[in-house]
Amino acid sequence: MLNDDLPRLTQLLVEFERHRQSARRVDGSIIGTGEADFTKGNTTYTLNYRDKTFLLVDVPGIEGDEARYVDEVRKAIARAHLVFYVNGTHKKPERATAEKIRSYLRRGTKVCPLFNVRGSADAYEFEEDRLSLAQQGGAGAALEQTVEVLESVLGTEVLLSGHCVQGLLAFSSLAYDAKTASTTIDPTRNRDLVIQQRNYLKYFGSTRQMYEFSQIKAVAQVLHSRIDTFRDDIVESNKIKVRELLAENLTVLHECLNGHRAFMLSIEPEFEKCRSAFDESLKSFKRLVYAGRKTMWIGLFNDLIDRSDEIVAEHFGEGERIQDEIGRAYRKLQKDAAKGVEKNLVENVEQLQQLLQQAMTRLIEDVQRVEFQQRVDLKAGHKWALESKDDLGWGLGLLDFGSMAFQIGSYAMAGFGIGSAFPGVGNAIGAAVGAAIGLLMSLVSLFGGKDKRIRKAQSQVREKIEEVQDEVLQGLEKEVESLVVTIEGAFYKDMLSQVDDLYDSLRRPEKILEKQIAMMTKLKENLEKMPYGTIQAVQY
Structure with a gap:
């Protein structure tokens, strides 16, 4: 085996x-x-x-x-x-x-x-x-x-x-x-x-x-x-990595910041141009409204003067009738004028809105490097009606037309002087008496020199209407200014605020970049101070 x-x-x-x-x-x-x-x-x-x-x-x-x-x-x-x-x-x-x-x-x-x-x-x-x-x-x-x-x-x-x-x-x-x-x-x-x-x-x-x-x-x-030292080397390697990343990011952030500042500097004139366009649009609106209203009032008073001449001539001697007819004529002219004023104002407001919108659109088009969509919400313009003569304080004082129409103004003034011995009530009574005497004198001489008296009455009515016209025109600028203030509150300031908000939003990245640069710079400096191979917490 x-x-x-x-x-x-x-x-x-x-x-x-x-x-x-x-x-x-x-x-x-x-x-x-x-x-x-x-x-x-x-x-x-x-x-x-x-x-x-x-x-x-x-x-x-x-x-x-x-x-x-x-x-x-x-x-x-x-x-x-x-x-x-x-x-x-x-x-x-x-x-x-x-x-x-x-x-x-x-x-x-x-x-x-x-x-x-x-x-x-x-x-x-x-x-x-x-x-x-x-x-x-x-x-x-x-x-x-x-x-x-x-x-x-x-x-x-x-x-x-x-x-x-x-x-x-x-x-x-x-x-x-x-x-x-x-x-x-x-x-x-x-x-x-x-x-x-x-x-x-x-x-x-x-x-x-x-x-x-x-x-x-x-x-x-x-x-x-x-x-x-490999463990310390690894830690230090990672610290170097962080430092280099921070340095690279800081370089990029500084470039972004400088670029953004240059961008803001370049668009600054565009914003000023837009704001100037807003101001010019509002001034233009004010001029148009003032010119339109002035033309309207002058036309109204001219028509009222022509109509009052006809009324005085037609109803001479009928004081109340003349007063009522002139008042009725004024209200009709006022109503027609109010429609024209409202139409004119609506057109002016629409034109103002278009000018503001065009300025805003041009601004957005000029800021081409910024990706955004700014939606302009124009508030509907208010409709403005010609207020009543009493509310606006533009009363024509038609009660006075009676004395003027009957050629009794001078008598009323004389009576006012006689009654001055009794202040207050005496003055009123004296004026009333003077008016009554003037009325009586007018009736007595009703058939003597009628054409001459009509012409004089027409002249006095015309003077009174012109006085009221001057008063109205003197207050017109204040009225238009008040209207402009209302328009500003309605949508002008809102659009101007949108322009400012747009500018602030474009400036906001600058603050964010500055904050990030400050944080990264501090972190980088703290990392550089840390002993080799060690890492420490950083407090901000």
Whole structure:
């Protein structure tokens, strides 16, 4: 049985040993084979060092067309606090590439440029080939070009010192178990990576020399220098991000504020023009109303004078009849005139509304850069009727027409003088007596010089009407002024208030911007005063 099973047992032991040896051979399985010029998608590795856990993210190459993976690249770089940019060719990086990196970077993130020197083992066959890695195939010049392009876009604050590294040589030195003197490279890469590793060992003699010459230690040093302070670095990175965001926003806000102030300065004349147009419209309204009413009153009194001449001539000697007829004529003329005044006023109010609306429309059209819709609500104009003569104090005193019409004014005045010995009641009685005497004298001489007396009576009536006309015209300006005040309260002040409200609403962003600028400036100043790696509450 032993003889029968021994070969099989031996085979199992060999297989076990092979699996045991292969269990440690895990390195290099993801290293590119040249099938593509960039990694397909993000690959994340967990790195544990000094009881701290870090994530290493390998992203597709940013050179050329990485459109298929642009979102993955952007997300990975935006998360990183340290980015290694590896140039694996002697081609000078394009500025557009550096601009891509800048657009992807989170604020406060540092970028370390590396130039990966390519070279198989036979490139280091002789001792003089292993003096300087930077001299290998113009690696130093390629690194300088890489740094120059990145620095011109990213700036010195973001860019760290650059290094030349030999990635494949570094990998070969680290993928080796010195205790067992065996490779840890994945068996699937026996035909390329394992052969390269053997050849490197052949010329360098030890993995230690390979490691030193590869300059991978410089890359490790970049990481080591950040391990002890990485938490503070992250906090400070976020503070830098906030400060830069605040600075950018402050710049934008200042630009907006200056632009808005310039805008307000440019539209200030338009508002003044609108207000001036409002004032001129109201003055024009006042002139038109005054001229219209003056014309109406003059026409009314002229017609009343003509009509009174006819009445006196027709009813001469009939005092009450003359008084009633003149009063009736006045009321008719007043009624007709009232219709004309109302029509004229409505037209004037409509014209005023149109002028105000036109001024408002022009103002809105002049403020073209502001998106708004200002609705003008014109209140309906009040209709104004010619008030009664008694209410307005424009009474024609028709009771006096009787004495004038009967040529007894002088007698009444004489009687008034006689009765002055008895003040008050005496005066009234004297006037009444004088009027009676005048009436009697008129009746006595009724048929003597009638035409002359009619003409004189007409003249006296005319003078009385003209006196009342003068009184009315003297008070016309005050009446129109009172009307204008009412019109102002009806809708003029409302529209002027809309203009002021519009101006205030356009000024409001200025106050908001000033407040935001003050708050952000204070926050930025407080962040700058905070100790490195610390964050503190900010009181407003």
